[in-house]
Amino acid sequence: MSGVHGPPPGLTSPSVNRDLRRDLYAVTAAALLVVVTALVGVAIKRADDVLHVGWPPLYANWLPHVGPGTPAAISVAVTVVAYGPPLAARLPWRLLLWSAWATALAWTFSLALVDGWHRGIARRLTTRYEYLQVIDRFDDIPAALRSFTDHILLGSPDHWPPHVAGHPPGATLTFVLLDRIGLGGGGWAGVFVIAVGASAAVAVLVTIRTLASDALARRAAPFLVLAPAAVWMGTSADGYFAAVAAWATALLALAVTGHRPTAAALAAGLLFGLTVYLSYGLTLFAAMATTVLLLGSRRLQVLPYAVAGLLVVPVAFTMAGFNWWEAYHLLVERYHQGAGGFRPYGYWLFANLACTVLVVGPATVAGLRRAGARLARWHATPVAERRLGLLVCAALTMLLAADLSGMSKAETERIWLPFALWLLTAGAFLDRPRAWLTFQAVLALLLNHLLLTGW
Numbered sequence: 001m002s003g004v005h006g007p008p009p010g011l012t013s014p015s016v017n018r019d020l021r022r023d024l025y026a027v028t029a030a031a032l033l034v035v036v037t038a039l040v041g042v043a044i045k046r047a048d049d050v051l052h053v054g055w056p057p058l059y060a061n062w063l064p065h066v067g068p069g070t071p072a073a074i075s076v077a078v079t080v081v082a083y084g085p086p087l088a089a090r091l092p093w094r095l096l097l098w099s100a101w102a103t104a105l106a107w108t109f110s111l112a113l114v115d116g117w118h119r120g121i122a123r124r125l126t127t128r129y130e131y132l133q134v135i136d137r138f139d140d141i142p143a144a145l146r147s148f149t150d151h152i153l154l155g156s157p158d159h160w161p162p163h164v165a166g167h168p169p170g171a172t173l174t175f176v177l178l179d180r181i182g183l184g185g186g187g188w189a190g191v192f193v194i195a196v197g198a199s200a201a202v203a204v205l206v207t208i209r210t211l212a213s214d215a216l217a218r219r220a221a222p223f224l225v226l227a228p229a230a231v232w233m234g235t236s237a238d239g240y241f242a243a244v245a246a247w248a249t250a251l252l253a254l255a256v257t258g259h260r261p262t263a264a265a266l267a268a269g270l271l272f273g274l275t276v277y278l279s280y281g282l283t284l285f286a287a288m289a290t291t292v293l294l295l296g297s298r299r300l301q302v303l304p305y306a307v308a309g310l311l312v313v314p315v316a317f318t319m320a321g322f323n324w325w326e327a328y329h330l331l332v333e334r335y336h337q338g339a340g341g342f343r344p345y346g347y348w349l350f351a352n353l354a355c356t357v358l359v360v361g362p363a364t365v366a367g368l369r370r371a372g373a374r375l376a377r378w379h380a381t382p383v384a385e386r387r388l389g390l391l392v393c394a395a396l397t398m399l400l401a402a403d404l405s406g407m408s409k410a411e412t413e414r415i416w417l418p419f420a421l422w423l424l425t426a427g428a429f430l431d432r433p434r435a436w437l438t439f440q441a442v443l444a445l446l447l448n449h450l451l452l453t454g455w
Contacts, residue, residue, distance in 0.1 A: 016431070022373075023366035023430075030357045030365045037354040040347065050342045051410065055451055057351035058358065059411045063452040067120070069113025070449070076107045077226065077441035084222035085433040093214070096221060097202050104198040104225040111448045112194065112234035121190035124235040129162045131175045131237065132189060138176045145169055146321030152330040154337045163237070165334055169322055170277030170313070171237060190235040197239025200421055201225055203246035208425060210253040211295045211391065213384035216428045222437055223427030228361045228444040231453060232414045241278045242418035245285050248272040249292060252306060256296020265302035269309020277313050280328050281407065282418060284398040291394040295387055332407070340409055348409035355413045356399065359420045361443050363436035367426025368392065374429065388428060395422035411454075 034057075041056025054061035080103060088096060112120040126132045137158075138144045151158055152165045159165065164172050175189055183192065201224040209217035233239035248271035255264035272289060275282045293299040314324065335341070357365060374381045375389045399419040402408045408415055430436050447453075 019370070020432075023369060026369040027362045027365050030362070033350065034354045034357050037347075037351040041351060044344070044347065050344060051347070052339045052343065053410050054454070057348075057354045057410070058413055058451065059454040060451040061454075062450065064450050065114070065452070066449060067114040067116050069110040069115075069120070072106070072110035073114060073445060073448070076103065076110055077445065080107075080222055080226045081434055081437045081441060084226065084437060085219075088218045088221040093209070096218065097205060100205060100221050100225050101199055101202045104201045104230070105195060107226060108194050108198055108230040108234040108239075111230050111444065112190075114448050115452065117187075121194070121235050122185070122187040124186065125175070125189040125193070125237065126186040131161075131164055131172045132186060133161050134164050134172060135176055135179050135184070138172065141173070141176065142320055145317065148322050149327045149330055152327060153334050162338075166331060167279050168277040168324060168327060169317070170274060171241070171279065174237075174240070174278075193237055193240040194234045196243045197233045197236075198243075200239070200243035200246040203243065203250040204421060204425060206250040207246075207253045207292070207391070208388060208428070210250070210257050210259070211292065212388040216384055216388050219428035219430075219433070220425045222433060223363055223367075223424050223440065224421075226437055226440055226444075227359075227421075227424050228440060228447060229359045229417060229420055229424070231444055231448050232359065232417060236414050236417070238279070238414050238417045241275070241282060242421050244271055244278060245275045245282055245288075245418045246421060248275055249285070249288055252289060252292045252302075253296070255302040255306065256293060256298050258298055261298055261302045262305050265305035266309040269306040270312055271309075272306075273310045273313035277317055277324070279418075280331065281402055281415065284401055285418070287397045287401075288391070288394045288422070291390055295390065335407060340407070343409040345406050345409065349403060351410070352403050352408060352412045352416075356416060356420060356423075358443070358447065359413050359416070360423050361440040363427050363430060363440050364423050366436065367429045368396075368423065370429035371426045385429070388425060391422060392426050395419050399423075413453075 037057045041051055041053070044051055045056065053059045084103075087099070091099060114120065124130070148169050150156060151160045153159060178184065178188060178192060183189075201221075204224055205217045205221055208220055233242070248268050251264045251268035251271065255261045255268055272285065275285060293303070296302075317324065371389045371392045374385050375393070378386065381389075399416055402412075402416060402419065427433070427436065
């Protein structure tokens with residue numbers, strides 16, 4: 001496990017120093033991207049506010065503050081920096097998975113509680129933009145699904161709030177069903193999305209260990225649990241979406257490598273089907289699913305079962321009267337009726353990437369540089385590292401496709417969480433993990449204490 005604690009064996013000091021310099025060049029370039037987009041964003045706002053974000057490029061407002069989560073967040077950060085890498089290297093695998101989930105949960109909850117229980121968790125999903133505003137309109141679920149597309153456009157009667165209109169009804173139904181089982185209200189909804197969202201780190205670790213190696217999964221673990229992305233994982237429904245997509249990917253990875261292939265493939269297909277009824281943009285996870293299939297040895301055997309599972313959710317919603325394609329085209333029209341119609345594409349093409357830098361942090365930027373260098377030296381790179389590099393490339397492909405689509409102009413620090421989560425795994429390529437984890441933690445703490453993030 002020398003890769004966890006220091007330079008990998010066989011590397012000379014000059015090569016280590018050269019790698020570090022290149023890492024710092026990459027981080028500096030990413031930081032400059034953030035600074036330039038921020039300055040240009042401020043200039044645009046002063047001239048004519050067509051950005052509709054409070055603190056460009058983030059959907060946030062400047063508000064230095066502390067809260068009840070501050071001591072806990074600092075404690076979690078210090079603990080992970082000090083003990084995370086060696087513990088990740090030594091813990092039994094199952095205990096590592098439980099520890100990763102618990103730590104990600106503690107980190108996300110503590111950051112959310114910097115804003116206090118009500119503002120940070122209980123009220124986040126109850127605002128006029130959110131899913132809980134329409135719970136009473138789903139008393140008759142089949143009728144609500146049949147008429148769902150009638151309320152997407154802004155000019156339609158009783159049009160849906162932005163997040164309800166902006167997603168397939170699977171997202172809203174999640175909170176409707178929570179309400180039906182007695183877990184109604186913003187508090188329960190917030191706890192649900194944080195608890196489920198934190199499990200995404202576990203799913204990613206399972207995928208890496210299954211398709212790449214145990215050592216790489218262990219190196220990635222601290223970077224997955226101590227991510228700046230946690231600022232938006234709590235409390236955002238997109239954190240829940242990220243977890244569903246991550247578990248679908250993990251189950252597919254297990255299937256194609258022969259771990260209970262039939263059951264795992266069916267379950268993976270079922271979750272992928274649910275994923276595209278949670279968010280239209282997550283159809284891009286086809287790139288990740290394809291990569292996983294290509295990395296597996298049993299792809300042809302499990303593919304029919306995965307496809308069978310994939311059809312379940314779409315068939316159920318279609319039979320209930322919801323037309324996914326019609327809804328998507330209406331959403332595109334509504335998007336251009338609102339902020340999507342006047343937010344400048346040219347600015348957000350780059351500003352979205354700046355948002356991603358803040359979500360994934362400097363360690364991920366350095367890790368991505370190293371992943372690219374490994375892939376460029378394909379034949380000299382160990383197979384496990386190639387495989388992890390390909391998973392990272394799949395995540396980058398999804399993110400860049402979303403960026404180029406023009407359907408993600410601003411707010412991508414939240415919307416792109418399902419993609420950004422996989423970029424964090426690039427931390428496995430880094431040596432000196434404690435130093436990089438410190439940078440990650442400091443960035444997250446500064447963002448959460450200096451800004452009041454939206455949604």
